[in-house]
Amino acid sequence: MATLSLSNQRQVAKLQRVVNYYSIPNLDAPTHLSDLLTAILDENVVQLTMTTVTAGFQIFDLLYRHGIWFFSGINLDNNAWGIYRCDTIKAFQTSEQPARYTWKQLAQRQRSYDHHHHNIRYKCALTPLGREHVQKNNYPNMHSTHQNDQDYLIGGYNQDELAYMVDYLLGLGRNVRIIYPEALKTAYLQELQQIQDFY
Numbered sequence: 001m002a003t004l005s006l007s008n009q010r011q012v013a014k015l016q017r018v019v020n021y022y023s024i025p026n027l028d029a030p031t032h033l034s035d036l037l038t039a040i041l042d043e044n045v046v047q048l049t050m051t052t053v054t055a056g057f058q059i060f061d062l063l064y065r066h067g068i069w070f071f072s073g074i075n076l077d078n079n080a081w082g083i084y085r086c087d088t089i090k091a092f093q094t095s096e097q098p099a100r101y102t103w104k105q106l107a108q109r110q111r112s113y114d115h116h117h118h119n120i121r122y123k124c125a126l127t128p129l130g131r132e133h134v135q136k137n138n139y140p141n142m143h144s145t146h147q148n149d150q151d152y153l154i155g156g157y158n159q160d161e162l163a164y165m166v167d168y169l170l171g172l173g174r175n176v177r178i179i180y181p182e183a184l185k186t187a188y189l190q191e192l193q194q195i196q197d198f199y
Helices: 007-020 034-042 103-117 128-136 159-170 182-198
Strands: 018-019 045-050 056-063 068-075 081-084 088-093 120-126 144-148 150-157 177-182
Touching: 007 018, 007 034, 007 056, 007 150, 018 103, 034 056, 034 128, 056 103, 056 144, 068 103, 103 159, 120 159, 120 182, 128 150, 150 159, 159 182, 177 182
Parallel strands: 018 056
Antiparallel strands: 045 056, 045 088, 056 068, 068 081, 120 150, 120 177, 144 150
16 A cells, blocks of 8 residues: 555545455356446446336445345435345446435445344354354344353344345354244244255
C-alpha cells in the first residue's frame, strides 16, 4: 500500500470494503461481475433484470461463498434491502438516475437489516469439531462463543431462512445440538426423518 499513489490507496481500500472473498471454486461465473463492482465503486444506480425481478438497484457489496457470487443492496423500486445471487442477472444497465444513498448510508442500512431481519434468536451447543467447522464456515448472523467449558453457536435468522438454517446445521452432523428455538429443532428433526425415510 505504501508504494501506491494516494488515489490508488483509496481505490484499494474501497475495494477491500466492498468485496468479500471465500475460497471455493466458482460454480457458475456470473456474466456481470465487473459491471457490478464498477457500479459499487462509482456509486451508480443500475437497472437489473433477474430471474424473479426487474428493478433499479443501488448495490452495496459483493460476497463470494461456496462457489456463488452474491450482491447486497437496495431495490429502489420498493426500497427493500436484499441479498441476491449474481448468476440470476439476465440483463444489466447503468442508469442515469443519481444515487439515492451514499456508501455510508448503505452501510447503515445493512447493519439495520442484519439486526432486524434476523429476528428469531437461536442457540446450539457445539462439539470442539463443530466449533472448528463453524469458524471455517459462518455467516454474519452467527458466531461461536465459549461458556462454562462448552462451545455454542448463537445468532438469529428470519423465518424465510428456516430451511437454509436447517441445511446449515445438518452439515455439522453430530457436532451440533439445538437448544432453542423449538421450531428450529422440530424442522431439523423432520429433515433428519425425511433423510432416514429416503433409505
